[in-house]
Amino acid sequence: MQLEKSIIDDANHKQQAAHQRRFDFVAADIKDLDIILKKLGNFQIAIPSWALGTGGTRFGRFSGGGEPRSLEEKIEDVGLIHALNKSSNSISLHIPWDIPDNATSVKALAAQLGLHFDAVNSNTFQDQSSQQHSYKYGSLHHVDKAVRKQAVEHNIEVINYGIELHSKALSLWLSDGSNFPGQLNMRGAFERTLKSLQEIYEALPADWKLWIEYKPYEPNFYSTTIGDWGQSYLLASKLGNQAQTLVDLGHHLQGANIEQIVSLLLMEGKLAGFHFNDSKYGDDDLTVGSINPYQLFLIFNELVEGMDARGMNHATGIGWMIDASHNIKDPVEDLLQSVEAIKIAYTQALLVDQQALKQAQQQNDVVLAQEILQHAYRTDVRPLLAESRLRAGGALQPLDVYRQQAVRKQLINERGALAVSTGL
Numbered sequence: 001m002q003l004e005k006s007i008i009d010d011a012n013h014k015q016q017a018a019h020q021r022r023f024d025f026v027a028a029d030i031k032d033l034d035i036i037l038k039k040l041g042n043f044q045i046a047i048p049s050w051a052l053g054t055g056g057t058r059f060g061r062f063s064g065g066g067e068p069r070s071l072e073e074k075i076e077d078v079g080l081i082h083a084l085n086k087s088s089n090s091i092s093l094h095i096p097w098d099i100p101d102n103a104t105s106v107k108a109l110a111a112q113l114g115l116h117f118d119a120v121n122s123n124t125f126q127d128q129s130s131q132q133h134s135y136k137y138g139s140l141h142h143v144d145k146a147v148r149k150q151a152v153e154h155n156i157e158v159i160n161y162g163i164e165l166h167s168k169a170l171s172l173w174l175s176d177g178s179n180f181p182g183q184l185n186m187r188g189a190f191e192r193t194l195k196s197l198q199e200i201y202e203a204l205p206a207d208w209k210l211w212i213e214y215k216p217y218e219p220n221f222y223s224t225t226i227g228d229w230g231q232s233y234l235l236a237s238k239l240g241n242q243a244q245t246l247v248d249l250g251h252h253l254q255g256a257n258i259e260q261i262v263s264l265l266l267m268e269g270k271l272a273g274f275h276f277n278d279s280k281y282g283d284d285d286l287t288v289g290s291i292n293p294y295q296l297f298l299i300f301n302e303l304v305e306g307m308d309a310r311g312m313n314h315a316t317g318i319g320w321m322i323d324a325s326h327n328i329k330d331p332v333e334d335l336l337q338s339v340e341a342i343k344i345a346y347t348q349a350l351l352v353d354q355q356a357l358k359q360a361q362q363q364n365d366v367v368l369a370q371e372i373l374q375h376a377y378r379t380d381v382r383p384l385l386a387e388s389r390l391r392a393g394g395a396l397q398p399l400d401v402y403r404q405q406a407v408r409k410q411l412i413n414e415r416g417a418l419a420v421s422t423g424l
């Protein structure tokens with residue numbers, strides 16, 4: 001289904017007076033208001049195809065119904081999100097879940113909804129019924145050359161699907177690791193991974209990037225072959241300029257200072273981009289900003305400062321994507337919340353008085369430095385985001401419109417209560 005523009009306009013009309021009041025109040029204190037609104041309008045966050053269905057745990061899965069049954073329906077769901085928030089103009093596909101039957105018609109559908117294709121993702125963490133060798137003991141790091149070859153070929157196949165759709169990056173997450181001490185020679189595993197990656201790297205078109213994700217544990221519980229940002233960075237450095245490190249916020253041990261990691265990767269030109277989510281304990285994949293919005297703001301503060309220092313375009317300089325799963329929420333509502341949380345943190349970071357902060361740092365004025373950061377963080381920037389959506393033709397209050405229109409009910413009518421989306 002698609003949302004008529006007139007529905008969004010009608011809803012905006014009803015909320016216009018209240019919005020104007022709130023907007024004028026915040027806007028009065030903001031320097032460079034138009035520049036900020038322009039940056040907000042340009043800032044887009046990709047939606048992963050696997051986040052459009054209900055997630056689950058190993059204990060069970062409780063679907064809310066109306067899940068997309070095909071790649072086309074996944075694209076339509078992202079189209080709904082984008083029509084409402086004008087901030088999610090791309091979808092990231094995961095192969096083999098999203099193999100396009102007809103790339104031309106899939107591209108046409110996406111274009112009609114104002115969407116394009118973000119990074120393509122490979123999957124060597126599960127066995128497919130059609131494959132010859134199992135990934136039970138890993139893929140790119142496997143001790144058996146035949147398994148490594150199969151995994152390399154899969155990644156090259158994913159690149160080829162991406163080329164057809166005009167993607168510009170291969171995003172790679174390996175579950176390779178070991179469950180018990182002694183199972184694996186760690187140096188050997190790393191060296192084999194590097195060799196496999198070199199073969200994939202050679203198949204990359206010149207204008208493509210290879211994004212290498214890291215994760216400390218799960219599904220393996222003793223070691224992960226690309227376990228942290230240092231290991232990913234090492235691989236990316238050895239591979240070359242087209243390879244970079246992808247930061248998934250949930251892929252750190254508790255207490256890790258993610259903003260510091262981000263700052264240094266950015267300094268080295270090795271920050272590929274993000275998989276946004278939030279977590280309290282591990283790779284919880286919760287709604288962005290639901291647990292620790294301050295950390296998200298601190299990350300964006302490093303990003304804005306670091307990107308400006310390198311003269312990078314905020315919107316296009318690195319990849320911005322959500323990687324979350326929703327066990328008890330409507331996925332579309334959750335994604336609307338996540339995009340909003342990301343853009344709130346970004347806006348607050350834009351409001352940080354960087355000059356004053358630098359001066360406070362020079363003078364070791366710790367109190368003032370904290371005040372400067374928290375002044376920006378405690379500003380309610382939601383009316384600025386609403387205004388930028390309004391200017392782009394989106395909804396002042398996306399979630400309200402989604403609920404008023406009973407979109408999920410319509411999707412259930414169309415697709416059925418038992419429709420199951422591919423993904424995790």
Ligand code: AFD
Binds near residue numbers: 050121213248275323
């Ligand atoms: C994993 C990783 C990675 C991967 C995805 C699979 O974060 O991004 O592609 O989930 O669905 O946890």
Ligand code: MN
Binds near residue numbers: 173213248275323
């Ligand atoms: Mn991820």
Ligand code: MN
Binds near residue numbers: 283323
């Ligand atoms: Mn993850």
